[in-house]
Amino acid sequence: MPNKVVLNDNIIFGDNNPFVLFAGPCAMESEDILRRTAEGVKEITSKLNIPFIFKNSYDKANRSSIHSFRGPGLDEGLEILEKIKEEFDVPLTSDIHEPNHAEKAGQVLDVIQIPAFLCRQTDLLVGAAKTGKIVNVKKGQFLAPWDMKNVVTKLKESGCEKILLTERGSTFGYNNLVVDMRSLITLRELGTPVVFDATHSVQIPGGEGTSTGGKREYVPYLSRAAAAVGIDSIFMEVHPNPDEALSDGPNMIKLSDLEEVLKPIQEIDLMMKGK
Structure with a gap:
């Protein structure tokens, strides 16, 4: 079994526990959208008894176009996320892109997310590790799953023991991703709980010319398949x-x-874990 990671004494990743849901909008568009989403997801997850961590990005630093919307940035973004945390009593995750953002982000976030494109950036990993928070690293689209052992080593040798690894698809030719379900098993063997990123896995990177396309209709199918293989968490925008x-x-x-998307995933997850 993977190592167990515990958040706030009541959210448990791994150790054969039911999956944890990371969910929220991609970019920080407005406080209204964040509130509507946080309220809606919390209502659903409370009804289904699914542990929930709210996700949102205050700065989308790796957009396809220089003209693409990025969000309000670190300071304003963290202020808004803190309001959501207090209003809806939910833990938070967001991604950091620069080492000097880690300390300030760690004062608000419960889980620090490392974007896939930056998963090998040593200084970023070290900065995240030093926050003392859970660090969730998305496997780069360009990496074999076994190569994530070096990421785990960087974090552990920087003092982080609360590590999550996320599968979010692998580059397959141009403008295409595929999910190798064997990756979930390999990542688990590195001794960390495993997250499946259901929505980024169906992206068509850069497929719209100046923006990324996607096929959301495949999200339920891949999520159910991942649950059948065995996961500790699902990330879903x-x-x-x-x-x-x-x-x-x-x-x-x-x-x-x-x-309706979550219900069959939950049924498969509970069945696989003998619950």
Whole structure:
């Protein structure tokens, strides 16, 4: 079994516990959208008894175009996330892109996320490790799953023992990703709980010319397959109206569809874990 990672004494990753859900909009578009999503997801996850961590990015630093929407940035973004945390009593995760952002982000976030494109950046990993928070590293689209052992070593030797690894698809030719379900098993063997990123795995990177496309209709199928292989958490971007979202709209799940997407995933997860 993978190592167990515990958040706030009541959210447990690994050790044969039911999956934890990371969910929220891709980019920080407005406080209203964040509130609507946090409220909606919390209502659904409370009903289904699924542990929930709210996800949102205050700075989308790796957009396809220099003109693409990025969000309000570190300071304003963390202030807004802190409001969401207090209003809805939910833990938070967001991604950092620069080592000098880690300390300030760690004062608000419960889980520090390292983007896939930056998963090998030593200084970024060291900065995240020093926050003392859980660090969730997304496996680079360009990396074999066994190569993530070096990422784990960097974090552990920098003082971090609370590590999550996320599978989010691998580059397959141009503008395409595939998910090798064997990766989930390999990542687990590195001794960490494993997360499946259901929505970024169906991206078509750069497929729209100046933006990334996606196929959200495949999210339920891949999520159920990942649950059948065995996972400790699912990462799923959710939005009240993905077709009008300013980032990653084509692969995000519509909030009104979330409950029906989660139910069969939960059933498979509980069955696989003998619950």
